[in-house]
Amino acid sequence: MAVETAAAKSSIKCGCDGLMDYLTGDGNCQRVIYNLELLKRDISKNKVSHKLNNPAGGTGQVKVGEVCIDNLQIRFYGDNPEINPLSKQKTQEGIDFSAANSSNIVLNVNVLDKAEKDKKIEAVWGYLGDKTQENHQATFPVTGTQLHEIFPDTPQDRCDEVAALLNKYSDKFEINTPLRMAHFLGQIGVETGGLMKLQENSCYTSKSRIKKIFGKVKYCDLFEGYTSDLSKCNNDEPESCVPSLQKITSDLVIKDKYVCSPSLIDYTYSCRMGNGPSSSGDGSRFLGKGFIHLTGKGQFENISNIWNKDIENQNNKKDFVGADIDEITNDLDVAMKASMYYWGDNAINLLADEGVTNIQVNKIGAVVNGTNPPNDFEKRLEKTKSAYQILNK
Incomplete structure (x- = not known):
């Protein structure tokens, strides 16, 4: 705050x-x-x-x-x-x-x-402190009222805060047309549950929910009766289990230790996205953060490098893998700027320029969410189209 x-x-x-x-x-x-x-x-x-x-x-x-x-x-x-x-x-x-x-x-x-x-x-x-001297008018300004119309369950104060940050940085990252802004809002809106949650939820209280989302053979240690060496990786996957798990069946039961525990994210996010094995704790440390929910040690390293190479930040360098990681969740300004660096680094504006179609929302969602199709695709589509309509009024 x-x-x-x-x-x-x-x-x-x-x-x-x-x-x-x-x-x-x-x-x-x-x-x-x-x-x-x-x-x-x-x-x-x-x-x-x-x-x-x-x-x-x-x-x-x-x-x-x-x-x-x-x-x-x-x-x-x-x-x-x-x-x-x-x-x-x-x-x-x-x-x-x-x-x-x-x-x-x-x-x-x-x-x-x-x-x-x-x-x-x-x-x-x-x-x-003192009031901010306003000396910049965004090429395509967004208002808190517009954001509240797009995200009606989000408090107006929060919408005003986010609108100010969008207008502060949108020109720098060329998110300066209705199409580009609509796609950006549609993605960050879903990632953050309506601009509110700058950190991914890691507490899954339902074993059936854990099994539905993470129940894959490569995550065999989730299940009772199967054990993996959590200090090792097998290329970009966790080490195989003893005994070997061949397929997911209805009788498999999630272990208690993975219920509402960082251990779940440590394990299922291990050995990929730049993270080490489950025992490293990288999964829960580098779980989704910021408006775009940057995920994985590799992404945090990359955004640190991009941030520090920008001459604008020569007196404000960041180590998002180390001392400054919490700023991505605790400082809205840093959270927005870091998310826009990710957007720019992945050339998402070019995808956004192709229009508000199912195909484009899916392509952009896959880049943002890291899965194809992205999680909550229908919500991303609905919010992107709603944003585009409201921004064009």
């Missing part, structure tokens, strides 16, 4: 280094951080109104950058206040925010510490 801007590069977390990671006040520093991240996001998006439903304040110990604040308090006034995130102003106690349509104060961010109060207030102020 946190969005980093040039004016707010500091991090925030519960507790302070060198001290017990405890919670003070009402014991809810996570709630404090959650509210600050919402404010930071809205400020960076130049939002002048944010309606809060059942807001909850709190007090907790947090570390902002290198500054430890023992008691940082979030306090709301009124029921379900509508805040103007750009109205922030410093006070002797902290930072105040007024209502969207008046000067009435509806939110305080207060530093209750007595020691170094000014320094601590300044740290929070810097973390929240």
Whole structure:
């Protein structure tokens, strides 16, 4: 959720280094951080109104950058206040925010510490950042309203966030026509469950579902009575089992250890897509992430290389195989840009230019999803056609 801007590069977390990671006040520093991240996001998006439903304040110990604040308090006034995130102003106690349509104060961010109060207030102020200076108009702009019409179950706030990112990067990656944008939205919409889930689900609770999706002879270790050496690969497949499994039959039963466990993805994603054997843990570490659900160590390595070769990123290099992997799921900006690098690297715009047909959606879905036909093909087709219709209104 946190969005980093040039004016707010500091991090925030519960507790302070060198001290017990405890919670003070009402014991809810996570709630404090959650509210600050919402404010930071809205400020960076130049939002002048944010309606809060059942807001909850709190007090907790947090570390902002290198500054430890023992008691940082979030306090709301009124029921379900509508805040103007750009109205922030410093006070002797902290930072105040007024209502969207008046000067009435509806939110305080207060530093209750007595020691170094000014320094601590300044740290929070810097973390929240400033509004973004808009200096680019996309060739083919998309609005949050359009996205909400395409994905009606997705909250408007999320649609607004994604629209801003699409408009920020669409020209760079030449996703700048109704056809190209419709295909892009149709694919990422299905991959992310309506722009919401930036990481693939790895918890399969139903053994029958596991068997239906992953029940193949090469994944013999899934089944009771069959054992594979999980530390080895047989070319691009897991090692064969003892005894040998010849075919999938109705009496085969999935082992308990694979139910709602990373072990399922470690095994079924092993020995391919650049991943090592099941024991390496590569499968669950490099499962689908970002808007396009990049999958496999090889893809993460490739996107890291493409990102770092772009002169635009010379001061913002990434190691998506290592330290920066979580940014693809936790930072919407990085998630969108990384996904568009994949789109461009695979020349998908050329496929999109051929039209919104079953054949083209299938071709593009196969590139994005890695299977042919792609999973949820009908949904991809429906969302792509819907997007194309709405974008052409």
